[in-house]
Amino acid sequence: MARTDVDRADVLIIGAGLAGLTAARALVAAGFDVRILEAQNRVGGRTFTAHLGGGTFVDHGGQWVSPGQHRVASLAEQLGVSLFPSWDSGLTVSWKQGQRSTYAGMFPPGHADAEAQVRAGARALVDLAQTLPEGRPWDAPDAAAFDAQTLQQWLATRLSSPLAEATLLRSLQGVFGGGPGDFSLLSALAIVRSGAHEITRLVATEEIGPERRFVGGAQQLCERMASELGDRLVLDAFVTTLDWTATEVSAITLQHRFRARRAVVTLAPTLAGRIRYRPSLPAARDHLTQRTPMGWVIKVHCLYPRRFWAEDGLSGKVSSDAGAMRATADNSPPGGTPGILVGFIEGEAARTLSAASRDDRRRAVLADLGRYFGPEATRPEAYLEHSWGDDAFARGAYGGFWMTGLWTAYGHALTTPIGPLHWAGTETSPEWNGKLEGAIASGVRVAEAVLAELRGAPALTARERSQSSR
Amino acid sequence: MARTDVDRADVLIIGAGLAGLTAARALVAAGFDVRILEAQNRVGGRTFTAHLGGGTFVDHGGQWVSPGQHRVASLAEQLGVSLFPSWDSGLTVSWKQGQRSTYAGMFPPGHADAEAQVRAGARALVDLAQTLPEGRPWDAPDAAAFDAQTLQQWLATRLSSPLAEATLLRSLQGVFGGGPGDFSLLSALAIVRSGAHEITRLVATEEIGPERRFVGGAQQLCERMASELGDRLVLDAFVTTLDWTATEVSAITLQHRFRARRAVVTLAPTLAGRIRYRPSLPAARDHLTQRTPMGWVIKVHCLYPRRFWAEDGLSGKVSSDAGAMRATADNSPPGGTPGILVGFIEGEAARTLSAASRDDRRRAVLADLGRYFGPEATRPEAYLEHSWGDDAFARGAYGGFWMTGLWTAYGHALTTPIGPLHWAGTETSPEWNGKLEGAIASGVRVAEAVLAELRGAPALTARERSQSSR
Numbered sequence: 001m002a003r004t005d006v007d008r009a010d011v012l013i014i015g016a017g018l019a020g021l022t023a024a025r026a027l028v029a030a031g032f033d034v035r036i037l038e039a040q041n042r043v044g045g046r047t048f049t050a051h052l053g054g055g056t057f058v059d060h061g062g063q064w065v066s067p068g069q070h071r072v073a074s075l076a077e078q079l080g081v082s083l084f085p086s087w088d089s090g091l092t093v094s095w096k097q098g099q100r101s102t103y104a105g106m107f108p109p110g111h112a113d114a115e116a117q118v119r120a121g122a123r124a125l126v127d128l129a130q131t132l133p134e135g136r137p138w139d140a141p142d143a144a145a146f147d148a149q150t151l152q153q154w155l156a157t158r159l160s161s162p163l164a165e166a167t168l169l170r171s172l173q174g175v176f177g178g179g180p181g182d183f184s185l186l187s188a189l190a191i192v193r194s195g196a197h198e199i200t201r202l203v204a205t206e207e208i209g210p211e212r213r214f215v216g217g218a219q220q221l222c223e224r225m226a227s228e229l230g231d232r233l234v235l236d237a238f239v240t241t242l243d244w245t246a247t248e249v250s251a252i253t254l255q256h257r258f259r260a261r262r263a264v265v266t267l268a269p270t271l272a273g274r275i276r277y278r279p280s281l282p283a284a285r286d287h288l289t290q291r292t293p294m295g296w297v298i299k300v301h302c303l304y305p306r307r308f309w310a311e312d313g314l315s316g317k318v319s320s321d322a323g324a325m326r327a328t329a330d331n332s333p334p335g336g337t338p339g340i341l342v343g344f345i346e347g348e349a350a351r352t353l354s355a356a357s358r359d360d361r362r363r364a365v366l367a368d369l370g371r372y373f374g375p376e377a378t379r380p381e382a383y384l385e386h387s388w389g390d391d392a393f394a395r396g397a398y399g400g401f402w403m404t405g406l407w408t409a410y411g412h413a414l415t416t417p418i419g420p421l422h423w424a425g426t427e428t429s430p431e432w433n434g435k436l437e438g439a440i441a442s443g444v445r446v447a448e449a450v451l452a453e454l455r456g457a458p459a460l461t462a463r464e465r466s467q468s469s470r
Numbered sequence: 471m472a473r474t475d476v477d478r479a480d481v482l483i484i485g486a487g488l489a490g491l492t493a494a495r496a497l498v499a500a501g502f503d504v505r506i507l508e509a510q511n512r513v514g515g516r517t518f519t520a521h522l523g524g525g526t527f528v529d530h531g532g533q534w535v536s537p538g539q540h541r542v543a544s545l546a547e548q549l550g551v552s553l554f555p556s557w558d559s560g561l562t563v564s565w566k567q568g569q570r571s572t573y574a575g576m577f578p579p580g581h582a583d584a585e586a587q588v589r590a591g592a593r594a595l596v597d598l599a600q601t602l603p604e605g606r607p608w609d610a611p612d613a614a615a616f617d618a619q620t621l622q623q624w625l626a627t628r629l630s631s632p633l634a635e636a637t638l639l640r641s642l643q644g645v646f647g648g649g650p651g652d653f654s655l656l657s658a659l660a661i662v663r664s665g666a667h668e669i670t671r672l673v674a675t676e677e678i679g680p681e682r683r684f685v686g687g688a689q690q691l692c693e694r695m696a697s698e699l700g701d702r703l704v705l706d707a708f709v710t711t712l713d714w715t716a717t718e719v720s721a722i723t724l725q726h727r728f729r730a731r732r733a734v735v736t737l738a739p740t741l742a743g744r745i746r747y748r749p750s751l752p753a754a755r756d757h758l759t760q761r762t763p764m765g766w767v768i769k770v771h772c773l774y775p776r777r778f779w780a781e782d783g784l785s786g787k788v789s790s791d792a793g794a795m796r797a798t799a800d801n802s803p804p805g806g807t808p809g810i811l812v813g814f815i816e817g818e819a820a821r822t823l824s825a826a827s828r829d830d831r832r833r834a835v836l837a838d839l840g841r842y843f844g845p846e847a848t849r850p851e852a853y854l855e856h857s858w859g860d861d862a863f864a865r866g867a868y869g870g871f872w873m874t875g876l877w878t879a880y881g882h883a884l885t886t887p888i889g890p891l892h893w894a895g896t897e898t899s900p901e902w903n904g905k906l907e908g909a910i911a912s913g914v915r916v917a918e919a920v921l922a923e924l925r926g927a928p929a930l931t932a933r934e935r936s937q938s939s940r
Binding site: 182238240241252254270273274276279280282283284286287290291293294296348351354355387389390392395396403404405409410 | 652708710711722724740743744746749750752753754756757760761763764766818821824825857859860862865866873874875879880
């Protein structure tokens with residue numbers, strides 16, 4: 001297409017992840033014309049499934065469905081994607097101060113006090129989180145005080161067991177891919193309020209069901225929605241510039257120009273900030289994007305002929321204080337063959353190993369697995385990895401990292417539309433922030449907001465729809 | 471120019487501020503062909519002078535030359551720009567807990583203990599800063615411990631006077647435009663080591679001379695360098711994309727494509743991160759740019775027929791604990807007419823007032839000036855302001871804000887070249903980081919590095935220089 005050609009629609013969606021495709025689907029269902037502009041040559045965003053033949057798959061990205069995540073479960077059902085319970089029965093391997101042990105429950109024997117403190121701490125966090133107004137944590141009566149302190153500081157003054165403190169810190173801050181930078185208590189409370197399965201389980205008084213996974217992988221949700229949307233989806237369309245007025249917006253890629261009445265930017269805030277906006281955005285929105293770095297994780301999978309750890313009564317889970325990979329899980333497919341262990345390299349280990357060679361990372365990972373699961377673990381049939389910090393289009397995972405002071409200063413700019421520009425993505429969601437469920441919820445929310453605006457405005461005429469002009 | 475035209479050079483410089491123009495000048499002097507690509511329709515970056523007729527000027531951006539800043543003084547001399555001492559004799563106005571007083575020296579009478587603590591604290595910071603290896607604070611023996619704590623935490627455990635603590639905190643963290651987010655002790659020490667005039671003055675044992683300003687404004691340095699560089703400078707050239715290989719780089723704007731052997735990106739890290747790089751940059755560099763937000767300040771000038779405050783024996787300086795504007799200075803031109811007061815709206819006040827109308831900001835500023843300097847201050851002949859957070863091309867000032875954990879995790883990526891890509895700008899400088907002097911030092915440093923590489927490579931042939939190809 002020559003530079004002077006313009007493709008017109010009602011709404012442009014920037015990003016074909018769960019948020020963008022959910023929003024697109026709702027807008028199309030309401031009768032509006034949509035273009036989804038995706039920078040990559042695939043859909044899915046931070047869901048990304050590798051298919052290894054014979055129905056074997058691994059999810060490099062988001063993959064778990066927690067109890068209470070109704071939107072994602074319902075979307076899967078609509079799209080014909082089945083869920084199955086995550087493999088997790090058996091003992092956890094503990095590696096602490098050079099000693100290996102195995103245990104059932106939360107901690108190895110002899111830590112009853114730490115376990116009680118973890119449960120009490122989780123309860124206190126849940127109670128405190130209830131004081132936050134839904135969706136506006138920055139408007140809580142104590143928001144300023146909560147946002148000036150870190151989660152770690154709050155835990156340190158309340159818990160006497162370092163093990164309990166580390167466990168709660170990891171359960172909340174760790175899932176955001178770690179620092180550097182200080183994770184704010186207000187953010188932690190907002191995350192607890194929005195849905196945090198680790199904390200929910202700690203305070204649950206009855207069985208709440210297992211984590212579940214997608215048969216065939218999480219990326220299918222986006223792939224199936226993309227199929228439905230057909231040629232409304234434009235791949236390899238990296239938007240460098242968004243020109244906007246009060247009523248119109250143009251998206252410019254290296255090859256094309258798209259024009260519409262509204263645009264929905266679904267990228268994580270830090271990436272949304274890398275688009276050039278003309279006119280430039282108000283300072284509050286811009287500074288939000290300057291201060292919401294992505295977490296950083298390298299997700300690693302090792303494939304084995306069978307789930308040999310299960311034969312030893314192990315769950316595949318690890319709790320470790322040493323090595324590159326300190327958390328693992330059994331990520332085998334529903335049938336249990338091949339056996340697949342997934343591991344997470346986070347924080348400083350991710351930073352160091354990201355700059356190393358693949359061989360060096362593999363060596364470090366296999367050394368860790370050998371310590372945890374024995375020599376058989378050091379001889380996988382296949383080794384796969386995805387470094388989300390190095391991913392050219394995500395530049396991190398699992399999500400935006402919320403540091404002290406951020407939400408009270410700039411939280412309001414996460415979702416407030418600017419002219420024809422709307423914002424979505426899991427980082428904007430008051431429900432299950434940082435999760436697949438949050439991305440879907442944000443897509444539903446933004447579609448409703450855009451629909452309300454479009455229905456208040458005259459529809460595109462047939463002539464406008466077919467018109468091509470600069 | 472049609473899209474297929476390519477302009478070739480030896481080196482592309484992205485950004486026509488002090489760093490970029492200093493580097494360009496050095497490269498041209500060494501016989502290499504340079505293009506400076508500037509997104510705006512002016513040069514100067516964070517130096518920006520408004521001319522008000524009759525030789526009256528105000529500097530919206532960087533403006534002060536401190537004792538010991540030899541590079542900037544020498545550059546001014548070369549370019550024929552004169553320096554003059556900043557107006558600062560007279561008493562400071564104090565506004566504390568609703569009470570106004572005036573004083574000479576550091577604090578109002580009765581705070582001898584706070585003053586002693588400030589001097590001792592500054593001495594301790596200087597001593598500790600000496601333990602940092604030059605240019606590599608992240609390699610200090612105690613780097614991890616320094617970087618895990620905030621400057622505020624360190625001060626709080628050592629100083630018993632809240633006034634002393636606030637003074638030192640402001641003298642170091644405040645000049646970076648404030649939070650939110652926690653300013654790391656390691657950053658503070660690195661800044662002290664690099665040159666921090668507020669601290670230098672506190673520990674000086676002899677008179678070290680006044681702050682100086684540029685007759686006619688700070689932007690002249692860049693304007694005069696730009697004149698010398700002629701049509702090597704391309705204005706309105708916003709680079710959206712940098713394509714690179716091991717030996718070559720192409721810069722793409724909406725209209726043009728430029729190709730060269732090397733490129734120097736002089737933008738502040740957060741803005742450098744908004745360029746699209748193909749292939750994408752290693753995670754460490756990308757995450758550095760995600761985690762170095764700009765400070766935020768609104769700089770305000772009020773013009774009066776004369777320096778009426780001087781007639782009352784006042785310096786024009788304020789130290790205040792209330793209001794939108796808590797720091798001011800006498801920014802009158804060398805001749806003293808008109809009288810000009812400059813004020814700084816920082817942190818939360820900047821965030822709030824940035825979203826207000828110009829009239830509301832003006833009202834808030836004049837109310838503050840009235841409290842400090844009397845009713846005459848509320849009737850300026852002219853009111854000028856520049857909100858650096860709202861500036862489309864700077865998106866903040868004075869510079870990058872260094873939070874806990876940043877430098878130990880990512881500091882090394884500030885200057886390490888990647889393929890043909892080099893990095894400059896005051897944020898990269900181990901000398902006077904965050905100041906004009908630091909920007910110039912970074913330009914000198916990067917030009918030397920690029921020259922060393924170019925001299926090791928064959929020069930462009932005449933044919934290559936004239937060649938235009940995709």
